[in-house]
Amino acid sequence: MKTLSLLILFFLTNITCRESTTVYICDSPNAKKYHNTSKCKGLSNCTYKIIKVDIEKAKKDGRTLCGWEK
Ligand SMILES: [Zn+2]
Structure with missing residues (x-):
């Protein structure tokens, strides 16, 4: 059981790490969302440029995760 919990913890940590890196945003003044994938x-x-930014910067700009994600 202990091994299983450790595996789950490792798995969750991995996901969190991947999410807290780079996100994609539309470089439009009206865009208020960020995206996990450019697709x-x-x-x-x-209609603007799609740019990669750090998720922390996107959040600081007041952006929230796009509704299409998940
Ligand atoms: Zn999205």
Whole structure:
């Protein structure tokens, strides 16, 4: 049982680490969302440049995770 919990913990930590790196945003003044992938549906309407930013910067700019994610 202990091994299983450790495995789950490791798995969860891994996900968290991956999420707290780089996200994609539409470089539009009206865009208030960030995306985990550049192929997200929410970005297909973007007529501006799609840029990669640190998730912390996206959050600081007041962006929230796009509704298409998950
Ligand atoms: Zn998205």
